[in-house]
Amino acid sequence: MRAIVFRxxxxxxxxLQFVALLxxxxxxxxANGIIFARKFQAENAAYSAAAAQFAPNTQYIFLTRxxxxxxxxxxxxxxxxxxxxxxxxxxxFSASAPRPRDYKLPDIPKLDWSFIVKTVFSLYxxxxxxxxxxxxxxxxxxxxxxxxxxxxxxxxxxxxxxILAAALIPLAVGCVISLGILGVSLPQILTWGLASRVASxxxxxxxxxxxxxxLSLLVSSVMRRSxxxxxxxxxAWVLFAVLIPDTSGILAEKFAKVQSDYDAAKSVGPMIxxxxxxxxxxxxxxxxxxxxxxxxxxxxxxDKAFEEGQEKVRFFEKSYEDSLAQRAALARSLxxxxxxxxxxxxxxxxxxxxxxxxxxxxxxxxxxxxxxxAYVLKKNGKLVGQSNWSFSTSVKLAGKDIEIRSPQAxxxxxxxxxxxxxxxxxxxxxxxxxxAAGDIAGLLLWNIVLALAAFATFLKTxxx
Amino acid sequence: MIGVIYKREILDHLKSAKFLIGxxxxxAITVVATIINVQDYGRRRQDYANAERDLPRNxxxxxxxxxxxxxxxxxxxxxxxxxxxxxxxYLNIPDRLxxxxxxxxTPRPKxxxxxxxxxxxxxxxxxxxxxxxxxxxxAVAEEKQSGTLKLALANALPRSSLLIGxxxxxxxxxxxxLVAASAVSVLxxxxxxxxxxxxxxxxxxLSLVAVSALYxxxxxxLSLLVSTVVKRPxxxxxxxxxxxxxxxxxxxxxxxxxxxNFYKLPTDREMAEKKVAAFALYGDELKKVQAAxxxxxxxxxTGMRYLELQSLRSRLWNDVDRELSLRLSGQLERARWIxxxxxxxxxNRVAERYARTDIEEYDxxxxxxxxxxxxxxxxxQVLFYKDLPAYRKASTPPFEHPTEGMSEAWAAAAPQIxxxxxxxxxxxxxxxxxxLRKDVR
Numbered sequence: 001m002r003a004i005v006f007r008x009x010x011x012x013x014x015x016l017q018f019v020a021l022l023x024x025x026x027x028x029x030x031a032n033g034i035i036f037a038r039k040f041q042a043e044n045a046a047y048s049a050a051a052a053q054f055a056p057n058t059q060y061i062f063l064t065r066x067x068x069x070x071x072x073x074x075x076x077x078x079x080x081x082x083x084x085x086x087x088x089x090x091x092x093f094s095a096s097a098p099r100p101r102d103y104k105l106p107d108i109p110k111l112d113w114s115f116i117v118k119t120v121f122s123l124y125x126x127x128x129x130x131x132x133x134x135x136x137x138x139x140x141x142x143x144x145x146x147x148x149x150x151x152x153x154x155x156x157x158x159x160x161x162x163i164l165a166a167a168l169i170p171l172a173v174g175c176v177i178s179l180g181i182l183g184v185s186l187p188q189i190l191t192w193g194l195a196s197r198v199a200s201x202x203x204x205x206x207x208x209x210x211x212x213x214x215l216s217l218l219v220s221s222v223m224r225r226s227x228x229x230x231x232x233x234x235x236a237w238v239l240f241a242v243l244i245p246d247t248s249g250i251l252a253e254k255f256a257k258v259q260s261d262y263d264a265a266k267s268v269g270p271m272i273x274x275x276x277x278x279x280x281x282x283x284x285x286x287x288x289x290x291x292x293x294x295x296x297x298x299x300x301x302x303d304k305a306f307e308e309g310q311e312k313v314r315f316f317e318k319s320y321e322d323s324l325a326q327r328a329a330l331a332r333s334l335x336x337x338x339x340x341x342x343x344x345x346x347x348x349x350x351x352x353x354x355x356x357x358x359x360x361x362x363x364x365x366x367x368x369x370x371x372x373x374a375y376v377l378k379k380n381g382k383l384v385g386q387s388n389w390s391f392s393t394s395v396k397l398a399g400k401d402i403e404i405r406s407p408q409a410x411x412x413x414x415x416x417x418x419x420x421x422x423x424x425x426x427x428x429x430x431x432x433x434x435x436a437a438g439d440i441a442g443l444l445l446w447n448i449v450l451a452l453a454a455f456a457t458f459l460k461t462x463x464x
Numbered sequence: 465m466i467g468v469i470y471k472r473e474i475l476d477h478l479k480s481a482k483f484l485i486g487x488x489x490x491x492a493i494t495v496v497a498t499i500i501n502v503q504d505y506g507r508r509r510q511d512y513a514n515a516e517r518d519l520p521r522n523x524x525x526x527x528x529x530x531x532x533x534x535x536x537x538x539x540x541x542x543x544x545x546x547x548x549x550x551x552x553x554y555l556n557i558p559d560r561l562x563x564x565x566x567x568x569x570t571p572r573p574k575x576x577x578x579x580x581x582x583x584x585x586x587x588x589x590x591x592x593x594x595x596x597x598x599x600x601x602x603a604v605a606e607e608k609q610s611g612t613l614k615l616a617l618a619n620a621l622p623r624s625s626l627l628i629g630x631x632x633x634x635x636x637x638x639x640x641x642l643v644a645a646s647a648v649s650v651l652x653x654x655x656x657x658x659x660x661x662x663x664x665x666x667x668x669x670l671s672l673v674a675v676s677a678l679y680x681x682x683x684x685x686l687s688l689l690v691s692t693v694v695k696r697p698x699x700x701x702x703x704x705x706x707x708x709x710x711x712x713x714x715x716x717x718x719x720x721x722x723x724x725n726f727y728k729l730p731t732d733r734e735m736a737e738k739k740v741a742a743f744a745l746y747g748d749e750l751k752k753v754q755a756a757x758x759x760x761x762x763x764x765x766t767g768m769r770y771l772e773l774q775s776l777r778s779r780l781w782n783d784v785d786r787e788l789s790l791r792l793s794g795q796l797e798r799a800r801w802i803x804x805x806x807x808x809x810x811x812n813r814v815a816e817r818y819a820r821t822d823i824e825e826y827d828x829x830x831x832x833x834x835x836x837x838x839x840x841x842x843x844x845q846v847l848f849y850k851d852l853p854a855y856r857k858a859s860t861p862p863f864e865h866p867t868e869g870m871s872e873a874w875a876a877a878a879p880q881i882x883x884x885x886x887x888x889x890x891x892x893x894x895x896x897x898x899x900l901r902k903d904v905r
Binding site: 015016017020024028031035038039046049096101102103104105106107108109111119120123127131135225226227228230231232234235238242243246247250251253254260261262264265266268269320401403 | 481482485486489493496497500501503504507511514515518519545546560563564565566581582586590591594598602697698699701702703705706709713714716717720721723724725729731732733758760792793795796799812823
C-alpha cells in the first residue's frame with residue numbers, strides 16, 4: 001500500500017493541478033499574512049489612540065473594541081462590525097460609525113485561512129481526485145493494477161491518502177509562509193495559544209478536505225468518463241460552496257417569523273405616538289384645568305412621560321436587534337446543510353471570531369453597562385435613560401410658552417478617577433472547541449457517509 | 465462544407481452527456497435563483513409601496529424612499545445591500561442611504577462563497593463559463609488524439625473552414641443555452657404579479673443577454689485556443705480550469721483586495737476633525753442664535769439666521785462627506801483598473817450597469833437627494849420663517865429622480881465592451897494561427 005501511496009503522491013506532485021495549487025497557496029497565504037498584519041496594526045493603533053484619549057463622562061461613554069489578532073485564521077465578519085460604540089445609561093448602545101466604510105467596493109470575502117481552504121483547496125482536492133478511479137479505467141490501468149495482489153480497499157485507501165497528502169503539502173507550505181510574515185510584523189502574537197489554535201484549524205481543514213477527497217472518489221467510481229466525473233464534482237462544489245450558503249440568507253428572510261425592517265419601522269411611529277405624544281398631549285388640558293400650576297410641575301410630569309416613552313423605544317429597538325440576530329441564526333442553520341458552512345462556522349469558533357465572539361463582546365458590554373449605571377447613580381444621584389430619539393415641544397402656562405424636552409443625562413463635574421473601564425474577556429480555545437463541537441461532528445458525519453459510499457461503490461465497480 | 469461541419473458538431477454537442485448535464489444544471493439553477501430573487505423583489509417592492517403610503521413623515525423631516533430595481537432579479541449588484549431610505553432635514557444632507565429602521569443598511573448574513581449573489585449574472589459568470597470550457601476543451605485536442613483530425617484534413621477541407629465550423633457550432637450551442645436560460649428567467653419574472661417590465665426594461669434585458677453572449681464568446685475562444693495548442697484533451701481541460709479559477713475566482717478579487725488594503729482613506733477621526741474645522745468660524749454664532757431663538761426671540765430675522773447657519777453647516781459637512789465619497793470612487797476605480805483584463809470583472813460591471821444595480825446608480829440617487837435638499841427642501845423650510853400660515857398649508861415638495869437612459873448606459877459600458885471584444889478577437893486570432901500551423905499527425 002505504501003508503494004501505491006508514494007507513486008500516487010509522486011504523480012500528483014508532477015501534475016499541473018498540484019503546481020497551480022502550490023503557487024496559489026504561496027500567493028494567497030503571503031497576501032493573507034501581509035493584509036492581516038496591516039489591518040491589525042491599523043486597528044491596534046486606532047484602539048490605542050482611543051484608549052489614550054479615554055475621557056470619563058457620565059452622559060455617554062465612547063467604547064472601542066479590542067482588535068482580534070487571530071482574524072487571519074477566520075475573519076468571521078468581524079471587520080464589518082462596528083469598531084466603537086456610544087453607550088448611555090440603562091444599557092443603550094449605538095454604533096459610532098457604520099461599516100464597511102469602503103462600501104463602494106464589490107463585496108469580496110476576506111482572504112483569511114478559512115476562505116483559502118474552504119474555496120480554493122476544496123476545489124483543488126476535486127481536481128486532484130476526479131480521475132482517481134475512472135481516469136485509470138479509461139486508460140486501462142485499473143484492471144492491470146487490480147490483477148496484482150492489491151485489495152480494492154487498500155487501493156482506494158491509498159488513493160485517498162495520496163489526494164489528501166497532495167492537498168495538505170501546499171497547505172502546510174502556505175501556513176508557514178503566512179505565519180512567517182505575521183511573526184515578523186507582529187511578533188507578539190506568536191504564542192503557544194496561537195500554536196494550539198493553528199493546530200486545531202489545520203486538523204479541521206484536514207477533516208474538511210477529506211470529505212471532498214471521499215466525494216471525488218465516490219463520483220470517480222460511479223462515472224465511466226473522467227470529464228463527466230469532473231463536471232458532476234464541480235456541480236456539487238458549486239452547490240456546497242455557493243448555492244446553499246448564498247441562498248440561505250434570502251430564504252431566512254422569507255421563513256423567519258420576525259419583523260421585517262419595514263414592519264419594525266412601521267411600528268415605531270404609532271408606538272411613539274402612544275407612549276410619548278399622547279401623554280405629552282394630555283399635559284395642556286391638565287394645565288388648563290389647573291392641575292399643573294408651575295413650570296416645574298409641568299416639566300416633572302413631562303420628564304416622567306418622556307422617560308417612560310424612552311424606555312419603550314429602547315425596549316423596542318432591543319427587540320428588533322434580537323429579531324435580526326434570530327434571522328441571522330436561522331440563515332446559519334439553513335446554510336449548515338452544506339459542509340462548507342460547517343467548516344466556516346467551526347473555523348470562526350476556533351479562531352475566536354464570528355457570531356459567538358460578537359455575543360461574548362455584547363455580554364461584556366452588558367456587564368460594563370451595569371457598572372456604568374451604578375457609577376452614574378452614585379455620582380449624579382439619578383439615571384436618565386435615552387435612545388436615539390429625542391423629543392421637544394412647548395405648552396402654554398398663563399399665556400407663556402414653556403419649552404419641554406426629553407431629559408438629558410447630567411455631566412458629573414467632580415473627581416472621576418475611579419471611573420470603571422470596560423474589560424473584554426479574551427476568547428479561550430476551550431470555549432471555541434465547545435461551540436464548534438456540533439459543526440465538527442457534522443463534518444465527521446459527512447466524512448463517514450461519503451467514505452462508506454465511496455468504498456461500497458468501488459468494491460462493486462466493474463473495472464473493465 | 466462549413467455547413468456540414470457545423471451540423472455535425474451541433475449534433476455531437478447536443479447528444480453529449482456533458483451538454484445534457486450542464487444544460488440541466490443551468491436551467492435548474494436559473495429556475496431556483498429566479499424564483500427566489502423574484503419573490504425577494506416582490507417583498508422589497510411591497511415594502512417600498514407600503515413605506516411610501518404608511519410611514520409617518522413630517523414637513524421638517526422628509527423621508528425619501530428608493531424603489532428596488534426590477535432587474536435586480538437578474539443582477540442583484542448593490543441594489544439590496546445599500547439601504548432604501550434617506551431622511552432629509554436641514555441638520556444634515558444624507559451621505560448614505562439607510563434601512564427603513566434607519567440603521568445604515570439592512571443587516572444580512574454575509575455571503576460565504578465570495579461569488580456574490582446567486583442570480584442570472586452569477587449563472588453566466590460562473591456556471592455557463594464552466595459549461596463553455598467543458599464543451600470546447602476537446603474541440604481540437606480530442607480529434608488530434610483520436611486521429612480523426614488528420615483524416616478530416618486529408619479531404620479537400622481547408623483548415624479555416626474546419627475551425628470556423630467548429631467554433632460557430634460550439635458558440636451556437638453555448639448561446640442557445642444562454643438564450644434558453646434568459647427566456648426561463650424572463651418568463652418567471654413576467655408571470656410574477658410584482659414585476660412590471662417596461663419597454664426600456666426589455667432593452668436592458670436584451671443588452672444584458674448580448675453582453676453575456678460576448679463574455680461567453682471570450683471563454684469559448686480561449687478554450688478553442690488552449691484546445692489547439694495543447695496536445696491532450698485532459699491536459700487542455702486542466703489548463704482551462706486553472707485559467708478559469710484564476711480569471712473568475714482569483715483575479716477579480718485581487719484588484720478589490722489591493723484597493724481595499726492599500727488605498728488610503730481618511731479615518732473616522734480625521735473626518736470628524738475636518739467637519740469641526742469646516743464650521744469653526746460659525747460655531748459661536750450658531751450657539752448664540754440658537755440660545756436666542758429658544759430663549760423666546762422668534763423674530764423672522766433670528767429664525768432665518770438660525771436656519772441659514774444650520775443649512776450652512778449641513779452644506780459644509782456635505783462637502784467633507786463628498787470628498788470621502790470621491791475618495792471611495794477613486795478606490796473603486798483603482799480596483800477596476802487592476803482587474804481590467806478579467807472578463808468576469810468586466811462582465812459584472814457592464815451587467816450591473818445595464819440592470820441599474822451598480823454603485824453609480826446609488827451615487828446618482830444620492831446626487832438627486834442632495835439636489836432636492838439644496839433646492840426644493842431648503843426653499844420650503846425658508847417659508848416656515850417667512851410665512852408660517854403658507855408653510856402649514858403647503859404640501860411637501862415632490863422628490864424627483866431622473867431615470868438613466870439606455871443610451872447613457874451603453875456609452876458608460878462601451879470601454880468594457882471594447883475590451884471584451886478585443887479579448888475575444890485576440891483569442892480567436894491566436895487559435896486560428898495556432899491551428900493553421902498545427903502538426904495534425
